[in-house]
Amino acid sequence: MSIPPPPGPQQPQGSPEQPQGQHAQGQYPPPSPYPHGAPGAPGPYAYHHPYGSHSPYGRPAPVNGVAIGALVLGILCFLPAVGLVLGLIALAQIKKRGERGKGMAIAGSVLSCVGLVLWTVSLSTGFTSDVVDGFKDAASGEGTPYALAKGDCFDSATDTLEGAAYDVDEVPCSAAHDGEVFAVVTLPGGAFPGDDELTRTAEDKCYALSAGYAMDTWAVPDDADVYYFIPTRQSWRFGDREITCLFGATQDDGKLTGSLRSDPTTLDADQVAFLSATNAVDTALYEEPEEYAEDDLAANKAWAKDVHAVLGEQIEALRGHSWPKGAAEPVADLVEEMEDARKDWAKAAAATDADTYYTYYDSGYEYVDGPATVTARKALGLDTTVPSYEEDPGTGDSGSEGGSGGGLNV
Incomplete structure (x- = not known):
């Protein structure tokens, strides 16, 4: 069980705060113990945190300028050949210099390829859908948040689960990592619902789904919480309809080590x-x-x-x-x-x-x-460490399920 003892008759225990929307973090238990979305065509993935923000883990690497140029040319769909060349140059520079912007370079290259094809034929009613398909193909490429699936562990290029997320590096869950995806929620189509509505949906869905992925809530570290990726208005225009729920460390320099998965695939x-x-x-x-x-x-x-x-x-x-x-x-x-x-x-x-x-x-x-x-x-061979319910110094909330959490716009 993961419920703290009652405070007594004069001060009854209140229910642990349940997340209502979602930005990106949540103390488990459950996440208690206890992001995904497609990179926005014109805009990046962004993390949100409903209960307060955390400082960046470290100084982020610079974004490659050539990658930005490639993405801009790809989106605007003019001079597609130049956009493609810039995208390839950017990928080479990023690999060599360790800069950010891989997702932008890939998206710019793919969109430029689409532009080259479109420039060879007359514009038709299928133009918009072709661009969307090109963007989604780029977004789902390796190294982007849109490619993350349930059970994947990754490192953020910025070493933080706050702000904008352009690139992620998938890593083994056995190694130290920034996040572990436990669910991907597909949203219905229609007009962009707005950041607040997406946040509420993410918090409701992600916290509810976290217990199904990490059934043994006692095994979830006290410094782990629920985070998520949500679409931006720009990425929504290009078909991004996914919320990616994940566990991440709440400490500024924190990392998770080992998978938090404890469900019928790992338990007897x-x-x-x-x-x-x-x-x-x-x-x-x-x-x-x-x-x-x-x-x-x-x-x-x-x-x-x-x-x-x-x-x-x-x-x-x-x-x-x-x-x-x-x-x-x-x-x-x-x-x-x-x-x-x-x-x-x-x-x-x-x-x-x-x-x-x-x-x-x-x-x-x-x-x-x-x-x-x-x-x-x-x-039964389950974790026997009774969860602690110390107050979160950042929020004043108890460290029980439904504590502080956070999210990013994608």
Whole structure:
């Protein structure tokens, strides 16, 4: 389980803050523990951070000027031969000098090739779609954020998950890296929805999907959070309809090491069964009303009733699973504590005043992240490091799921 202990009857625990839009980071758990989009034809990928920004990890390498020229000529579609030559020159210079701008050079070269073809024939109604296809082919090329897929780990050319993202370098997840993609969300067509709407969508989708990729939320480092790439108005015009959700380190000079993936592709059936049940209870606990019981007793009682119901469902799921010999007894002990907690939540749901409510509220939380949970996790080979819930010095929020996060426009 990944829920902090209750603060007590006078200061009830509020639900961990759930991200509402998305910019680029989120403390897990879950991301708690706990970007993608296509590079904009006329514009770059950009990171956003909803809860505050982080300083750059280091001084970024300069953007190659020839690459910029190639992209401009490619987009404007005049002098396409010159744009193509500039693109090739830029790629050579970038490789030699270690500069940024690979994505721009590739996009400029491809768009210039499209321009050369279009200049050989008369303009037709298919002109715009050809340009779009050319841009998307360039954007999906190696070294661009648009090419990232679920499970990919990468380094940002700027060593940060803030600001504009032109290039990324895919690296093995076993090596130190800036980000790990855990989901790619395809958006519907239509008019550009705006940065605020894209941010809200990214936060809603990415935080929800993070727990499915990193089911063992205890294994997600405290300094990891949810980030994402979102389209810019310019890239949207050229067909960019993707939000790329990823984990990244929250520290300015931080790196992730090793994959955070813990799902049915990396876990055994017993681990999946245990985490599915405990994570479902976590999700219910995270939905606690923002208002204290003194201010809205009815809402809190309704939530307590929901927690009681979810506990019942997951207790049955845990009892119905055939556990291996070494885990059967520890899981049974945990289930017994969950049963006691379920009774307390039922009494909280029936409370007639705030003081009575908090009495059973506190009792219902006692088993969460307790010794029985740790013992059961150990028996199943899962992480046994109880998540910390220290306040994030950058935001003042607790370091629980739904903490500070961030995103970039692409």
